[in-house]
Amino acid sequence: MTLFEHLPVLVVIIPLLAAPLCVLLDRPVLAWLAALLASWATFAATIGLVAQTASGETISYYLGGWAPPWGIEYRIDTLAAYVLLIVSGIAAVVMLAARTSVAKEIPADRAARFYAALMLAMAGLMGIVATGDAFNVFVFLEISSLSTYALISMGRDRRALYAAFQYLVMGTIGATFILIGIGFLYMMTGTLNMADLAARLPAVSNAATISAAFAFLTVGIGLKLALFPLHLWLPNAYAYAPSMVSVFLAATATKVAVYLMLRFVFTVFGHEFSLEQMALHYVLLPLAVVAILSASLVAVFQQDLKRMLAYSSVAQIGYILLGLALMSPEGVTAALLHVFNHALMKGALFMALAAVMWRVGSVQLTDLAGLGRYMPWTLGAFVIGALSLIGVPLTAGFVSKWYLVTAAIDAGWWWLIPVIAVGSLLAVIYVWRVVEVVWFRPPNPALVDQREAPLSLLGPTWALALANLYFGIHADLTTGTAETAVASLLGGLR
Amino acid sequence: MSDLPGIYNYLIVVFLMMAGFYVVISQGNLVKKLVGLGLFQTSVFILYISMGNVIGGAAPIVAEGVTVYSSPLPHVLILTAIVVGVATTAVGLSLAVRIHEAYGTVEEDDITAQDRADDETVGTSSTKDAAANATSTEDAR
Amino acid sequence: MTLLGFLVLIAVAAIRLRDLFAVVMLFGVYSLLTAALFMNLDAVDVAFTEAAVGAGVSTVLMLSGLHLTSRWEQRPKRSPLLPLLVVGVTGAVLVHAMLDAPFVGDPQAPVQTHVTPYYIANAPVEVGMPNMVTAVLASYRGYDTFGETVVIFTAGLAVMLLLGIQQGTHNRPGLNAIGDQLVLRSVVKLLVPAILLYALYVQFHGDFGAGGGFQAGVIFATGFVLYDLAFGEGDARTVVPPGWLHRLAALGVLIYGGVGVYALLAGKPFLDYSALSADPVAGQHLGVLLVELGVGITVFAVILTIFYAFSGRGRRA
Structure with missing residues (x-):
């Protein structure tokens, strides 16, 4: 086998093995270099996978050389490659900025281990996406979860500790529910391989055990993706985590959970079972609508900007689930587009806040009055990200909202359009509050002599902000991939 | 257990799982929550191991004269899950210890009350917290 | 019952x-x-x-x-109604699920008729070890076990990040010992070598009987903990300095991953042990031996790290 054929496993084990390496290197700079190299190597390898699966091919890789269902299989299709690209791309950008931000926020004697934990979180997420084995999902879910709890707890506020604990409890309940769900599937089929499960489930799909498996998996994954009302762990976790962790998690973690839900709903159970027998869309639809409206409203009243963005994330997950709930190829395409675009916009926004945090040491709105005068570039990038969040034309956010509206009209669900409009209007309000304070208020006296953030933070922030514009204008790149992914995911739904 | 056919085993296991789950979501003490998680997970392990059992079977280690073996696969899965469980417990307890150092309590009600008090004095509190957490970080070196 | x-x-x-x-x-x-x-x-x-x-x-x-x-624990102030409702609904779904589940011990259950027969028939031949659990754990699903080792490593890393680690050697004989108890110390002195020996037996005998790297690592660490408890922070910490434990934990993961990468460089899939030897069964044996060693080292180091982290925290408090 050539190196090229090993790409499916390389994208997971490069960051995975970088973690112990970071621990051995033990010096912050060296560990950062190792993590940086690993994340970019992974990103490059993922691009290779995207190229290999671009026209709908599926790559299968037998770990340990054992054929499934006896061994564990990695299975990369267009959808998996697309989500792998999001995770590794964001990780690569985060690592560029990490050295500056971590030096300020994390004690030097722990920085090396902090990078190791970041690599493990990344490897865990990549592993969840790459695998074609249901139990292997659980193992990599725990790798990413445990490292994430530790990463969140490194925030400077003592509330970070409690936020991490709450996430640990909710996350472990979620993982245990997933374990129960997988157990039921295994009990009724005798297999753990997803493709094998998909083949054997129709024969037993009338059993109550299978319905229960579906319910436990949905709730378990729902906890992980902060499905309303299971989102309560998310705002504090994102708000009090160290800046780099907030960027990485906000842009990737819930996206992988969405992927996992798609994988189980469409690939393992199949849309006939999920929709016709379980009527999943009737559960998701009201939850998505409530998430969009209530979380956007709560975001309007936040003083802490990271907390505001966190609530906004809960609302954005609502949009993604709305697309899913439409259960048409157009709707799922819209959901996938929003997964990608939301990673870009939240990446840019949280990265800009990381730069603010680096300079000012706070992201409380009241502390930032007039900051636009001193940090025009950072806050300029913030505004671009925010415009994309609202869904202004020529930004990435517009593309996914446009697809969502079109899909809703196609499905004949006209009443969804005011919901999307009100959600966007609320986004305008919470974004405008920030713009008004940082650009139009007289400067906070404590900010005098504040300068622009260093290039190491500004560069990644602008890279993500410009990506929002680029994918807003060249929308065909993402829509093409999303449509191919959906075509292979849904098969005969059309 | 093989002398007891039927689903009674499973029903008891369901009760055990729910007892653990109840401890997790109803109790306000962080350490007790972790014990609850442990009970919950351990009971799920019983569910898996029960699946692998077969009437008249033996442990899945090749032995002379044995023809029926219990399935080794659930055993392998649960070995992994036990390890994951203890890993979670260790991380959770470390967090509880740090929370106790920072808040002086591991009762959820007291922690949220302190956080709420901090919220009312926004500005002064954020620096105080940062200082508190910074000292405990010093400690840990 | x-x-x-x-x-x-x-x-x-x-x-x-x-x-x-x-x-x-x-x-x-x-x-x-x-x-x-x-x-x-x-x-x-x-x-x-x-x-x-x-x-x-x-x-x-x-x-x-x-x-x-x-x-x-404080007496809870909140009402138990909502938790009871959640648990009630979840329990009802579970009971409902059990109604269609195969009975415990049913030889016709899918678990017994699909995949499992392959392991029972082939594991002793293909992997060449009587303990099928070890064969499935370390070879067929060796990648899961790699993930499991990483989970343990992650937990150790998380505890280190939260509670800190002790640098260098702290040879302070007698400090923090349970007390000057002659009987206890004599018993521990006799027990510890037996425990360590047993751990080695468990480590290398996993192919044949119950056991393997994970259990061995736990037992090995227990020996050190026991010695530490009886004699204080003394000789046990000279043998394995606390400041080196995180490196050992990382080393274990790298050994396991290294076997995988070796196979990869030899043109075989990740963790394919047949790359280790011309004879496939010998390759399996060597591979399982090496990865179990990696597991054992990581588990030993992480458990000792966690123990030292908690006991170090206690001294300060």
Whole structure:
């Protein structure tokens, strides 16, 4: 086998093995270099996978050389490659900025281990996406979860500790529910391989055990993706985590959970079972609508900007689930587009806040009055990200909202359009509050002599902000991939 | 257990799982929550191991004269899950210890009350917290 | 049946008691009884691990956690109605699910008729070891076990990030010892070599009987912990300095991953042990031996790290 054929496993084990390496290197700079190299190597390898699966091919890789269902299989299709690209791309950008931000926020004697934990979180997420084995999902879910709890707890506020604990409890309940769900599937089929499960489930799909498996998996994954009302762990976790962790998690973690839900709903159970027998869309639809409206409203009243963005994330997950709930190829395409675009916009926004945090040491709105005068570039990038969040034309956010509206009209669900409009209007309000304070208020006296953030933070922030514009204008790149992914995911739904 | 056919085993296991789950979501003490998680997970392990059992079977280690073996696969899965469980417990307890150092309590009600008090004095509190957490970080070196 | 009955009693008691020390001890008993139940259900490897980890390591960890927090739980102020409702609904779904489940021990259950027969028929031949659990764990699903090793490493890393680690060697004989008890010390002195020897036996005998790297790592660490408790922070820490444990933990993961990468460089899939030798079964043997060694080292180092982190925290408090 050539190196090229090993790409499916390389994208997971490069960051995975970088973690112990970071621990051995033990010096912050060296560990950062190792993590940086690993994340970019992974990103490059993922691009290779995207190229290999671009026209709908599926790559299968037998770990340990054992054929499934006896061994564990990695299975990369267009959808998996697309989500792998999001995770590794964001990780690569985060690592560029990490050295500056971590030096300020994390004690030097722990920085090396902090990078190791970041690599493990990344490897865990990549592993969840790459695998074609249901139990292997659980193992990599725990790798990413445990490292994430530790990463969140490194925030400077003592509330970070409690936020991490709450996430640990909710996350472990979620993982245990997933374990129960997988157990039921295994009990009724005798297999753990997803493709094998998909083949054997129709024969037993009338059993109550299978319905229960579906319910436990949905709730378990729902906890992980902060499905309303299971989102309560998310705002504090994102708000009090160290800046780099907030960027990485906000842009990737819930996206992988969405992927996992798609994988189980469409690939393992199949849309006939999920929709016709379980009527999943009737559960998701009201939850998505409530998430969009209530979380956007709560975001309007936040003083802490990271907390505001966190609530906004809960609302954005609502949009993604709305697309899913439409259960048409157009709707799922819209959901996938929003997964990608939301990673870009939240990446840019949280990265800009990381730069603010680096300079000012706070992201409380009241502390930032007039900051636009001193940090025009950072806050300029913030505004671009925010415009994309609202869904202004020529930004990435517009593309996914446009697809969502079109899909809703196609499905004949006209009443969804005011919901999307009100959600966007609320986004305008919470974004405008920030713009008004940082650009139009007289400067906070404590900010005098504040300068622009260093290039190491500004560069990644602008890279993500410009990506929002680029994918807003060249929308065909993402829509093409999303449509191919959906075509292979849904098969005969059309 | 093989002398007891039927689903009674499973029903008891369901009760055990729910007892653990109840401890997790109803109790306000962080350490007790972790014990609850442990009970919950351990009971799920019983569910898996029960699946692998077969009437008249033996442990899945090749032995002379044995023809029926219990399935080794659930055993392998649960070995992994036990390890994951203890890993979670260790991380959770470390967090509880740090929370106790920072808040002086591991009762959820007291922690949220302190956080709420901090919220009312926004500005002064954020620096105080940062200082508190910074000292405990010093400690840990 | 009696075992399950005891488990129910313990679960109910654990909900009601406010003395957390008692609750944790009950948890230990619960784990031990579960281990006995696993023996009954023919899961010897799992029983071994549950006894060592659930009843042993977890209970000790929880006790040290209690020592560093507080023993008594407050009377909850909130209403139990919502949790009861959630648990009721979840339980109802579970009971509903069980109505269509195959009976315990049913030889016609899908678990027994699909995939499992392949392992039973081929594991002793293809991997060449009598213990099918080890064969599946370390070879067929060796990648899961790699992930499991990484989970343990992650936990160690998380504890280090949260509680810190002690740098260098702290040779302070007698400090923090349980007390100057002659009998205890003599017993420990006799026990520790036996424990370490047994750990090595478990490490290298996993192919044939119950055991393997994970259990061995736990037992090996227990030997050190015991010595530390009886004699204080002395010679045990000279043998394995606390400041080196995180490196050992990383090394274990790298050994396991290294076997995988070696196969990869030899043009075989990741973790394909047949790359290790011309004879496939010999390759399997060598591969399993090496990865179990990696598991053992990581588990040993992480458990000792966690123990030192908690005990170091206690001294300061």
